[in-house]
Amino acid sequence: MMKRKISVLLTSVAIAALAQAQDDNAAQAQEAAASAPADSVALTVPQVKPGECQALVVVPAKFEPRTEQVVIKDAAKSYEIVPAEYEWTEEQVVIKPASKKLEIVPAVFETVEEQIEVEPAMTTQEVVPPQYAEVKEEVVAKPAYMTARSEGPARTFSSAGEALRMVEVPAQMETITKQTVQEEARLNPTQVEAKFETVKKQKLVSEETTREIEVPAEYKTVKVKKLVKEAEQREKEIPAEYAEVTKFEKVADAQVRWESVLCNDTVNSKTIEAVQSALKKEGYKVSVDGSLGPGTMKALEAYQRKHNLGVGGVTRETLQAMGIEQ
Known part of the structure; x- marks a missing residue:
């Protein structure tokens, strides 16, 4: 009869601890603890030394991240149009054809000296x-x-x-x-006697003539765009697109277990201040006042869940993780 009372008492403590869980892992642990027989929880009570205190804590389910490649866009086919290739070349274009023209060759004269009688004898x-x-x-x-x-x-x-x-x-x-x-x-x-004067005069050497001259064609250099390669169509494989997705795989179920905790008469304000300082260093918003109030308890449980520690009070395991001397 005495053993039955202890089992009922321990089961009540476990249910009360599970009711304070704030996330899905704690809910899973609560479900596991509620479905377990009362005798199985009671049988896990460890032997307690004089002056030590034990409490039931909730150990949330343990998950480990797994990275997977997930297709976010299927492979497909597409077509690529390769444009035609052209090149610029220079060509000579006739802008005025060759022709002939007549050119006048002027008469040729030479200068000669001649004695002219200016006064007769x-x-x-x-x-x-x-x-x-x-x-x-x-x-x-x-x-x-x-x-x-x-x-x-x-x-x-x-x-x-x-x-x-x-x-x-x-x-x-x-x-x-x-x-x-x-x-x-x-x-x-x-x-x-007669008087003479030397004069220079032009003497015709050859008569004026004409000659035929070839007038060359006139050209202009222009840039011409010529087709080098026809445009073509190519089939193109579009590979699938992948993304890395992190999934959490459960490697351990949530459980309720006995954990060594500080007794009420050994929990002093100095220890609580050390816990609050460690929580504040981790980024939790708590006041370092040495009082184990609701805000400190909420931050402490969040810390325990983050580090896969037993959730439920100031356990020695938590103090060890924070580096606080016991």
Whole structure:
């Protein structure tokens, strides 16, 4: 009868611990513990030394990640159009055909010197003036003349009067110098030679002619695009696309077990502060106040589940994992 009471008490403790589980693993452990017979839980009670405390804790199911390649897009076929290939080349294009034209070849001249008579030969007449000689000659300056000269009173006449006698007054002569022609004027002919001047003139060497000239064709270089390879169609395999998916595989079922815990009289504020500091270092939002309140318990259980520790109070296993001296 005493053994039956202990079994019922232990089963009640296990159910209470399972009720506090917060995730699916704890729920699975609760289901496993609830379905187990009361005697099987009671038989797992370890032998407790004096001064030690034991408590039932929930060990969540253990999962390990497995990476798998999952097809996210099936393989398929497609077609690829390979465009035609062209190349640019240069070609000479006639823009003006060859032709012929007539060209005038001008006349050819040469420069020659020629004596041109500018004044013909002639005979000039030089007048030789007459030659004179000076001679002295007496000339009548005043010719002789007859004049009446008074002879006194006339005695032959009865009447009184003066007697006149005609006398010849001789001519008055004057010596003059005069030019007399010694040699008559004459003409002296002089032969004047012809005058010539050297002039340069153009002498025709060849007449103006025409000749036929070939006019070459005119070309222009143009760029021409030529087909090198026809366009073609190719079948293309599109490979399947894969992605790595992490799946969690259960390697151990959830279970309820006895775990060594700190007794109420040994749990002091210093130990609780050490636990809170370790939780805060892990990133949990807790206050380091030495009080084992609901916030600290919630963070502690989350820590235990994360590290696959037994969930349910301040166990020695948890303190060891946190590196806290016991």
